[in-house]
Amino acid sequence: MCKGVEEDVNPFRASEGSEGFVSCELCSTRASLYCLADDAYLCRNCDQSVHGANCLALRHVRCLLCKTCQNPTERYVLGISVEVTLPTILTWEEYQPCINSNAKRKGSTLTMKIPFLLL
Numbered sequence: 145m146c147k148g149v150e151e152d153v154n155p156f157r158a159s160e161g162s163e164g165f166v167s168c169e170l171c172s173t174r175a176s177l178y179c180l181a182d183d184a185y186l187c188r189n190c191d192q193s194v195h196g197a198n199c200l201a202l203r204h205v206r207c208l209l210c211k212t213c214q215n216p217t218e219r220y221v222l223g224i225s226v227e228v229t230l231p232t233i234l235t236w237e238e239y240q241p242c243i244n245s246n247a248k249r250k251g252s253t254l255t256m257k258i259p260f261l262l263l
Contacts, residue, residue, distance in 0.1 A: 165214060166185050166209070166214050167185070168185060168186050168187040168190050169184045169185055169186065169190075170186065170187075170190040170194070171187060171189070171190055173187045174187065175187055175209060175214070176188050176191075176208065176209055176211075177191055177206045177207060177208050177209055177221060178206060178207045178209060178216060179191070179194075179195070179204050179206045179207075180204075180205070180206075180207070181204040181205075182194070182204065185209075186206075191206065191221070192224060192225070195223075195224065196224050202223050202224065205220050205221075205222060206220060206221045207219075207220055207221075208220065208221060208227070218230060
């Protein structure tokens with residue numbers, strides 16, 4: 145893991161180019177984001193041309209890659225260039241220490257909801 149808030153492992157890691165970095169699938173320069181819907185690593189220029197092509201492509205949520213290790217980050221691009229940070233989803237085991245002890249005593253139940261993004 146590099147410096148910052150990047151993920152530990154990149155499950156979508158593409159084959160690295162000869163320079164040791166993930167390359168854009170259209171122009172072979174260094175990729176800066178990953179589109180899960182297209183299953184493609186793209187640089188900013190190619191991303192703008194691909195995802196600016198029509199209203200359906202504009203709905204794709206793309207994950208920005210770390211500039212150091214190229215693992216996915218918690219930052220995403222929506223539309224042509226709107227950047228957002230989505231929260232990390234905790235497992236129940238990670239969430240339990242955060243529960244207020246008063247809520248436990250009163251018998252109330254807390255349910256975790258998985259955030260989603262609707263475009």
